[in-house]
Amino acid sequence: MADASSTSDGYVPHAPGYVVNGGPTLLTGRFLFEDSYTLERSMQTGGYAGLRTALSRTPTEVHDEVRQATLLGRGGAGFPAGVKWGFCPNGIWPRYLVANGDESEPGTYKDRLLMERDPHQLIEGCLIACYALGLSQCFLYVRGEMALAQERIAGALNDAYEAGLVGANVLGSDFSVDIVLHWGAGAYIVGEETALIESLEGNRGMPRLKPPYFPAAIGLYGQPTIVNNVETLSNLAWIMENGADAYKGYGSKASPGTRLFAVSGHVVRPGVYEVEQGVTTFRDLFYGADYCRGISGGHALKAFIPGGGSAPWFFGEHLDLPLEDRAVSEAGSMLGSGAIVVMDETTDAVKACLRLVRFYANESCGKCAPCREGTSWEQKILQRIHDGEGRPADIDLLLSVGNHISPGPYPVASFDTEGLEAVPFPPTQTTICPLGPSSVAPITSAIRRFRHEFEALITRSDSIPVVSEVGT
Amino acid sequence: MGYFSDANEVLANEIIGRYPRPKSAVIPLLHLAQEQDGWVTREAMLQIADLTGVTAAEVLGTGSFYEMFKFHPVGRYMVNVCTNISCQLLGGEELLNHVESTLGISAGDTTEDGLFTVEEVECVAACTEAPCFTVNYRYFHRATPEVFDQVVSDLRDGHSPVDRGSAGDSGDMPEHGILGRVRQEIPVDRMAGVVPPEQALGQPVWLPGPADVDADG
CATH class of the missing domain: 3.40.30.10 (Glutaredoxin)
Known part of the structure; x- marks a missing residue:
């Protein structure tokens, strides 16, 4: 392939972390080219062909194609995009599109890669969605800290406007849409779609009360608004060019297509892998020669997070599960944002748990009391356990605080081994959004499996009276 | 008012023109202010309020939610x-x-x-x-x-x-506050046009007649 390059270990220097694994490349096909982000390279490699196909058909036909492809949302919830698109109420105009590029779930690194390395693929996806649904403006909300992604998208949009691909009368048709690059400014919660809309309206990024559950009904400026993740939108060009049937030729029936998984932590070859959903297992991904090549340092696996910091942890008995939303969800966790964090046997479970919980305490927007107060309680209790100052009742107290944010049964991922019962996921919540409940996942995961590590740190024998149940 | 440089004031108005409601430009303009001085000054917030038609307290209220905005001088x-x-x-x-x-x-x-x-x-x-x-x-x-x-x-x-x-990036290291070395520029004659939602003209022209639209909706 001309101008293409990857090193002998499979990495591609200009697409850091991306690993060539020999599988299908529906999303990362251009990554091998050093100039993958330019309009010129995009055009030479089939860029905007999906848009041309879309424009040659009616908007309803385009929507049908996406619905038939069963394109599942890649932001975390895994909701089918074609169905979400159908929630726009009839006859209410204007409607907007918001591309969610606020990637910040701990462990997640794939939207940044897609925005930096192939911004035109994303822009093309935005155009296809706007055409299909009659969306009159698109806001591309990019996380503020991703300076290079913003530059690449700004450059790509400038070229696309110049070339008549975006703006008034796209490719000479009567389809017109403006795409505006919008910079975030540092707030995890803004990845929640109603918080994202608040932020886009110029407000503090606090989630809105629900219902309505989908901003497709009432969204930006109170108008119907589709919020789709960057990776979700990046699939649309391929689907339009090749069709829903071809798309369903990859992956499994329930989860067609490929997905980007970022595997980080204690593996020999951490990286971002484009993987067919439902076909590959966690074991393949962690130990396979084409993938991560085993746990680093010859250590054994202790636990892994299958779908970002908010997901309940998995263990050795989950290795043979396929990378598929439904299978992972039935086993008590989620694939979430395709963020897999591997922890080897040397990992301090209390320390890892504390770090994740500190994240939620830092990022709680403060709107709902159970989350605002509860996450900081969780952090303080875990901190003192970690510091060797834990109290005998602290483990129960942690579970009790968690129970007030996300009433049990706890979302602990497990099979019925070691006396642990499988429990349903997703968790219940006493809050507007899932941020607070997410903080409970690492706590319950770590306590149920590694309770002895907590107990070992709680060294005090002079019991301090503590109420083990808060607020009741 | 007059916090922004002449060039940045032109830019500020251009940015406001990309949103159906001016308040949406508060965060982009806070970035622009931070770009000018490395942090967000009181004078900057006053002018952003003026330009977007909100109060200065609302500008601070929004800005203080986000970690990237600094309301005191920081390092280069x-x-x-x-x-x-x-x-x-x-x-x-x-x-x-x-x-x-x-x-x-x-x-x-x-x-x-x-x-x-x-x-x-x-x-x-x-x-x-x-x-x-x-x-x-x-x-x-x-x-x-x-x-x-x-x-x-x-x-x-x-x-x-x-x-x-080793991040696929190269070139200059900008000073704190400057995020993008490339900016979005929308030529006026290429814009599809942005209006407040209440002034929108109803169903977009590229959709078929009302009867066929979104029968599934």
């Missing part, structure tokens, strides 16, 4: 070290210790010469490339203490360390 180089889970597993906390001891400050502080501010930050989406730090939001992947020392030395000598990041 903002060093952000990630210690979240993926980085923690591979030495992010040790890296932060090295950064703090090398610069002689704690996270949250600025060096006396005004060059560096250090922050401990949450996940920056470079998890497979852990541990990671950023300087003015330019990434340094799979970072070691040695790489950090070289970056500091480059910046003190007036050289750009961006190439050392």
